[in-house]
Amino acid sequence: MNQGIIQTLKKIVGEANVFEQLEDVLPYTLDASIIYRGVPVCVVRPHSTEEVSEIVKFANEHKIPIIPRGAGTNFVGAVVPSSGGIVVDLTGMNRIIEINPADLTCTVEAGVVHAKLESELAKYGLYWPPDPGSSDACTMGGVIAMNAGGMRALKYGTTRDWVLGLKVVLPNGRVIKTGSKTLKGNAGYDLTRLFIGSEGTLGIITEATLKLRPIPEAENRISAYFDSIEKAGAAVSKIYMAGIVPAAMELMDRSIITAVSKWLAKKFPDVDAYLIVSVDGSRDEVEVLSNKVERVLKESGASQVLRATTQEEFNEIWLIRSEGATALPNVTGKMNVTHDVCVPISKLPEVFKEIRNICNKYGIPVAIESHAGDGNVHAIFSVNLEDPEECARAKKAHDEMCRYIIKIGGTISGEHGIGIDKAELLVEEIGPISMELMRAIKRVFDPNNIMNPGKMGV
Amino acid sequence: MGKSLNDLAKKLQFCEHCGFCRSVCPFLEASNMEESVGPRGRKTLFLSLFEGKVQPTPRLAQKFYMCGVCRACAVKCPQSIDIAEVSVHARHIIIKANALNPFMRKVANSLVKGVEDGDIFGAAATKAKWAKNITIPNDSGTVFFASCMDTSMAYGELLVDTLENFGWAENTLMFLSELVQKLNIIKFLDTFLKRKNEFYRKSLVNTINLLNKLNIRPSYLGNDEPCCGAALHTYGLLDEFTEHAKKVYKIFKEKGIRRLIVHNPICGGIFKTEYPSYVDGWDVEVKHVIEVVAEAIENNGIELQYPEPIKVVFHDPCYLARFMGVVDEPRIVLKTIENLELIEPPHNKRETKCCGGGGVELIYRDVAISAAINRVSELNTGNPDIISSCCPVCALMIKKGIKNLKLKVKYVDLIDLVNNSLNP
Ligand SMILES: Cc1cc2nc3c(=O)[nH]c(=O)nc-3n(C[C@H](O)[C@H](O)[C@H](O)COP(=O)(O)OP(=O)(O)OC[C@H]3O[C@@H](n4cnc5c(N)ncnc54)[C@H](O)[C@@H]3O)c2cc1C
Ligand code: SF4
Ligand code: SF4
Numbered sequence: 001m002n003q004g005i006i007q008t009l010k011k012i013v014g015e016a017n018v019f020e021q022l023e024d025v026l027p028y029t030l031d032a033s034i035i036y037r038g039v040p041v042c043v044v045r046p047h048s049t050e051e052v053s054e055i056v057k058f059a060n061e062h063k064i065p066i067i068p069r070g071a072g073t074n075f076v077g078a079v080v081p082s083s084g085g086i087v088v089d090l091t092g093m094n095r096i097i098e099i100n101p102a103d104l105t106c107t108v109e110a111g112v113v114h115a116k117l118e119s120e121l122a123k124y125g126l127y128w129p130p131d132p133g134s135s136d137a138c139t140m141g142g143v144i145a146m147n148a149g150g151m152r153a154l155k156y157g158t159t160r161d162w163v164l165g166l167k168v169v170l171p172n173g174r175v176i177k178t179g180s181k182t183l184k185g186n187a188g189y190d191l192t193r194l195f196i197g198s199e200g201t202l203g204i205i206t207e208a209t210l211k212l213r214p215i216p217e218a219e220n221r222i223s224a225y226f227d228s229i230e231k232a233g234a235a236v237s238k239i240y241m242a243g244i245v246p247a248a249m250e251l252m253d254r255s256i257i258t259a260v261s262k263w264l265a266k267k268f269p270d271v272d273a274y275l276i277v278s279v280d281g282s283r284d285e286v287e288v289l290s291n292k293v294e295r296v297l298k299e300s301g302a303s304q305v306l307r308a309t310t311q312e313e314f315n316e317i318w319l320i321r322s323e324g325a326t327a328l329p330n331v332t333g334k335m336n337v338t339h340d341v342c343v344p345i346s347k348l349p350e351v352f353k354e355i356r357n358i359c360n361k362y363g364i365p366v367a368i369e370s371h372a373g374d375g376n377v378h379a380i381f382s383v384n385l386e387d388p389e390e391c392a393r394a395k396k397a398h399d400e401m402c403r404y405i406i407k408i409g410g411t412i413s414g415e416h417g418i419g420i421d422k423a424e425l426l427v428e429e430i431g432p433i434s435m436e437l438m439r440a441i442k443r444v445f446d447p448n449n450i451m452n453p454g455k456m457g458v
Numbered sequence: 459m460g461k462s463l464n465d466l467a468k469k470l471q472f473c474e475h476c477g478f479c480r481s482v483c484p485f486l487e488a489s490n491m492e493e494s495v496g497p498r499g500r501k502t503l504f505l506s507l508f509e510g511k512v513q514p515t516p517r518l519a520q521k522f523y524m525c526g527v528c529r530a531c532a533v534k535c536p537q538s539i540d541i542a543e544v545s546v547h548a549r550h551i552i553i554k555a556n557a558l559n560p561f562m563r564k565v566a567n568s569l570v571k572g573v574e575d576g577d578i579f580g581a582a583a584t585k586a587k588w589a590k591n592i593t594i595p596n597d598s599g600t601v602f603f604a605s606c607m608d609t610s611m612a613y614g615e616l617l618v619d620t621l622e623n624f625g626w627a628e629n630t631l632m633f634l635s636e637l638v639q640k641l642n643i644i645k646f647l648d649t650f651l652k653r654k655n656e657f658y659r660k661s662l663v664n665t666i667n668l669l670n671k672l673n674i675r676p677s678y679l680g681n682d683e684p685c686c687g688a689a690l691h692t693y694g695l696l697d698e699f700t701e702h703a704k705k706v707y708k709i710f711k712e713k714g715i716r717r718l719i720v721h722n723p724i725c726g727g728i729f730k731t732e733y734p735s736y737v738d739g740w741d742v743e744v745k746h747v748i749e750v751v752a753e754a755i756e757n758n759g760i761e762l763q764y765p766e767p768i769k770v771v772f773h774d775p776c777y778l779a780r781f782m783g784v785v786d787e788p789r790i791v792l793k794t795i796e797n798l799e800l801i802e803p804p805h806n807k808r809e810t811k812c813c814g815g816g817g818v819e820l821i822y823r824d825v826a827i828s829a830a831i832n833r834v835s836e837l838n839t840g841n842p843d844i845i846s847s848c849c850p851v852c853a854l855m856i857k858k859g860i861k862n863l864k865l866k867v868k869y870v871d872l873i874d875l876v877n878n879s880l881n882p
Contacts, residue, residue: 023503
């Protein structure tokens with residue numbers, strides 16, 4: 001059977017683009033979740049929508065699972081071939097098809113790397129606002145299929161707000177175009193947004209038309225230290241209440257500050273939390289906003305507020321943010337396992353406290369990093385992945401945390417998605433009726449359940 | 459000897475699978491981003507090999523030999539994971555398991571023999587020829603290490619050219635190359651390669667000239683100069699490298715050498731970053747010529763002027779920037795040259811991008827040439843008259859890139875540029 005699959009695929013994409021030996025496919029057995037693994041029958045690398053369509057048509061006829069894959073940087077096992085099947089690696093489809101500065105749009109193939117697009121757009125003074133931290137590696141197909149967010153989401157929204165239309169290969173191999181190239185569109189059900197965040201379960205995105213913006217003229221950063229993380233969380237709401245919409249608000253807790261301090265052998269104030277507020281706009285706007293933010297932070301009980309006045313200070317303020325993920329494993333000697341939840345921002349103070357309590361209970365060290373401006377919290381567990389008992393404890397802590405988040409009206413994923421990791425928890429958040437509706441939608445698109453089976457609980 | 463495999467595997471457990479290394483690997487880019495020949499793929503494969511989940515095979519070898527050991531990934535990685543090191547150790551395991559294909563095994567044999575004889579291209583008989591018309595003292599504790607790659611790169615170029623055109627006959631070519639050595643017709647070939655030889659060797663003559671102008675008179679070991687063994691190390695012939703490195707150190711000690719000045723940053727890089735972990739008590743100071751020149755210029759302020767106005771882009775060789783850690787000095791020197799406008803390419807200093815060499819050019823020619831084309835396109839973005847660098851392999855690959863892209867820009871060695879700017 002496998003030989004037959006491989007021969008057919010070779011006919012579709014050419015010998016050189018089908019990989020079936022263990023040496024070839026091992027690198028495709030995992031993603032940034034690290035813990036989930038699965039071995040595919042083969043990996044195929046198409047270079048056009050037509051090839052993708054042929055591959056999918058064939059797989060559907062023979063009911064072979066298909067796993068669409070970008071750069072494999074998702075944290076939830078979303079590209080792990082847990083049921084074997086064919087990994088369709090889209091990273092070779094990496095052309096920027098067009099950039100239309102006059103229309104404020106561009107069209108790209110799915111495999112274009114986010115950072116690459118960013119640098120090409122910058123040549124026209126334009127950008128695409130969603131800014132996932134994985135920009136250097138992640139593909140636009142992956143970003144769209146995961147509805148990725150980023151630091152600017154509090155002001156600019158997530159991927160869902162910046163995609164105008166898609167070209168998609170459906171699970172039966174047929175090709176559709178959704179949406180339009182216009183900045184507005186209201187023609188029928190919003191299929192574009194249905195595919196955004198569908199984690200490869202409804203079809204393979206091969207092209208996307210994106211909405212762009214001119215790069216803001218200026219940006220500044222203001223940082224503040226707080227003696228309690230709860231106070232820092234409260235400061236976030238106060239900033240909005242003062243009429244300010246920053247471009248980003250990033251919060252790091254004591255564990256991260258200490259880890260970076262040790263890692264870089266650099267002294268930081270002995271505090272519980274560090275908040276960075278970034279503002280953008282015209283030069284004048286940024287000046288006014290920076291003043292306001294500085295004032296509000298001081299009034300919120302920050303022990304030290306610094307507003308960048310030079311490029312060095314601007315970079316320096318970011319240090320704890322940029323080095324946190326690197327410092328943690330080096331200091332703890334354990335792996336970072338990043339969990340992502342989101343809550344109403346007024347709840348941030350109590351959420352920080354409770355996450356610490358839960359992790360404490362299970363003896364799992366936790367560091368908190370938060371896109372605090374939109375209530376998105378990343379709880380970074382330090383776990384020895386070689387120790388099954390510790391992994392089991394970490395899983396318990398994770399599940400308890402998620403259930404608590406659901407209880408207080410939050411969501412189990414702000415931006416990292418569901419994948420395998422949270423497939424069982426999803427129904428607890430959305431309820432059985434919504435879950436059944438989602439499964440029904442899945443069946444309409446993919447009656448044979450070939451598209452990324454086992455993901456998202458559908 | 460070097461790092462232990464356990465330590466290496468442990469370090470790799472810190473990999474977050476973020477894929478940032480994917481964004482800088484020149485050979486991954488040249489392979490249209492196919493994961494299994496990129497740094498993150500190599501990480502996964504190495505751990506699988508270490509854990510016995512995959513066996514050493516020629517197919518596996520391909521994954522690790524398609525790495526230029528350029529260390530771009532190590533600079534980019536948030537955990538400073540160096541996939542160059544991973545590749546070298548994986549190659550070692552594969553070689554020990556006797557799992558190379560016949561051609562690659564032949565390359566290995568020829569490297570071992572070459573290094574032992576004092577010239578990796580088997581041209582030991584002609585390696586000191588470049589210095590025959592210049593007087594060099596032989597009693598100084600500071601030695602100019604000319605490097606067999608520099609003295610004999612013309613043979614390397616011939617080999618790469620031939621493989622490029624007749625790659626399908628790679629085993630036959632290796633046989634012919636052995637035959638050349640057996641028949642001892644190297645001297646004849648040397649004359650045949652006159653123009654190519656001059657291209658590489660004149661930089662050595664110019665180095666001595668330049669150093670002398672700055673009142674620095676290093677000695678030169680001539681035919682006694684050993685090969686540094688860099689090729690053994692990168693090819694994964696670590697047992698042979700360990701033995702060889704000890705021998706080299708012994709020669710240096712016997713001759714009372716305390717300081718080396720290199721032109722070829724590959725030798726410099728290996729001496730500086732690998733010898734200390736393979737040779738007990740390694741205490742030889744290693745400098746690149748450009749460091750010495752920069753220091754002399756800063757101290758004595760000599761005047762440099764290029765004969766006509768030119769625009770130069772400097773390509774940092776991986777070994778100079780990332781192994782030797784030298785990035786400011788070439789710029790300090792180039793900026794003092796009147797008439798010369800220096801432009802920076804995308805990917806510069808520690809973030810420099812490999813020329814496509816790193817040994818890949820011998821085995822996976824198409825990928826290497828693609829990488830060279832990618833790099834030369836970048837280097838050419840500011841429309842320079844000259845692309846300058848100071849590594850024989852960069853020189854070869856940049857010339858290949860220029861030729862493929864049909865550009866009018868010229869390649870000139872850094873030291874040649876400086877030497878040509880000396881007031882007569
Ligand atoms: C260091 C780091 C920082 C991160 N920061 C952020 C962040 O700030 N915000 C955020 O939201 N996420 C972040 N992530 C998570 C991850 O990078 C994003 O989810 C990203 O969008 C995944 O893109 P990818 O190309 O790697 O997709 P993959 O991981 O390859 O795939 C993700 C999902 O998309 C599907 N898919 C991929 N391509 C296609 C396609 N063409 N058609 C259909 N389905 C497809 C896959 O089947 C899978 O379900 C981060 C990850 C890392 C490692
Ligand atoms: S950059 Fe480093 S941590 Fe990230 S995938 Fe590559 S080796 Fe792993
Ligand atoms: S050392 Fe260079 S060629 Fe090798 S994996 Fe790293 S970036 Fe790629």
